[in-house]
Amino acid sequence: MPNPACPLFPVVAAALIDGAGRVLVQQRPPDKQMAGLWEFPGGKIESGEAPEAALVRELAEELAIDVAESDQTPVSFASQALAGKHLLLLLYLCRQWVGTPQLLDAVALQWATPAQLRELAMPPADAPFIAVLERHMKE
Numbered sequence: 001m002p003n004p005a006c007p008l009f010p011v012v013a014a015a016l017i018d019g020a021g022r023v024l025v026q027q028r029p030p031d032k033q034m035a036g037l038w039e040f041p042g043g044k045i046e047s048g049e050a051p052e053a054a055l056v057r058e059l060a061e062e063l064a065i066d067v068a069e070s071d072q073t074p075v076s077f078a079s080q081a082l083a084g085k086h087l088l089l090l091l092y093l094c095r096q097w098v099g100t101p102q103l104l105d106a107v108a109l110q111w112a113t114p115a116q117l118r119e120l121a122m123p124p125a126d127a128p129f130i131a132v133l134e135r136h137m138k139e
């Protein structure tokens, strides 16, 4: 039975990995929930939208880059109660894109190694993703 008191909201996010083994993260704006935390670029899946199409749209909106659906590899997910709703966060790994990421939506961007990610304040759902990324980046 659906629980209207705790709606599920699906979110897609991308770990963009560069040639130096670093991942792009962006800092959430001060006026938003979890302000100041560092997150993977992405956002909510809109009604009727496929996750991969949502990720193409979000990365174009937030970073002005073009990531083909065929260059998105699903690697992990997180499931967590968040502010009266339930977050389902789908993480994709991307090694190829067109364009240079621009700061359009967040406060700041940074390229970080997995070790550096561990030192950043990130949303609680993201913490397990760091070890997942480390494993994939060694492959």
Ligand SMILES: Nc1nc2c([nH]c(=O)n2[C@H]2C[C@H](O)[C@@H](COP(=O)(O)OP(=O)(O)OP(=O)(O)O)O2)c(=O)[nH]1
Binding pocket: 011, 012, 013, 032, 033, 034, 038, 039, 040, 041, 042, 043, 044, 087, 089, 123, 124, 125, 126
């Ligand atoms: N993009 C992204 N969102 C994350 C991560 N970790 C995490 O808990 N989230 C949460 C924060 C938000 O509640 C939601 C992302 O939705 P969003 O970015 O479209 O929404 P928002 O709250 O920033 O802004 P709005 O669309 O409501 O204006 O997922 C992450 O690594 N990347």
